[in-house]
Amino acid sequence: MTPNTITFHNTNADWVMRITADRRIEVNEDVEVTDAAQKVLDAMQYLLKAQRTWVGLTQQDYNEIFAQARNGENAVQLAEAKLKEKNT
Numbered sequence: 178m179t180p181n182t183i184t185f186h187n188t189n190a191d192w193v194m195r196i197t198a199d200r201r202i203e204v205n206e207d208v209e210v211t212d213a214a215q216k217v218l219d220a221m222q223y224l225l226k227a228q229r230t231w232v233g234l235t236q237q238d239y240n241e242i243f244a245q246a247r248n249g250e251n252a253v254q255l256a257e258a259k260l261k262e263k264n265t
Contacts, residue, residue, distance in 0.1 A: 191205070
């Protein structure tokens with residue numbers, strides 16, 4: 178198995194479907210894919226591509242959070258709010 182790959186197995190084939198590290202869905206050529214299954218695969222592929230990349234805090238964000246925390250605000254809550262802002 179390739180690193181960073183999710184592979185689905187069954188008893189009739191070595192592998193049926195896998196999601197690669199670069200978020201592509203591959204189906205084993207020995208496995209028959211019905212029209213309904215193909216629609217599910219297409220939907221899954223769309224969802225995989227639609228996922229956003231996680232955005233973390235910058236050094237400037239940390240500096241602002243710690244400055245506000247020195248003024249009595251909760252640093253954890255400030256960090257959570259900043260991460261939510263960046264990732265929604």
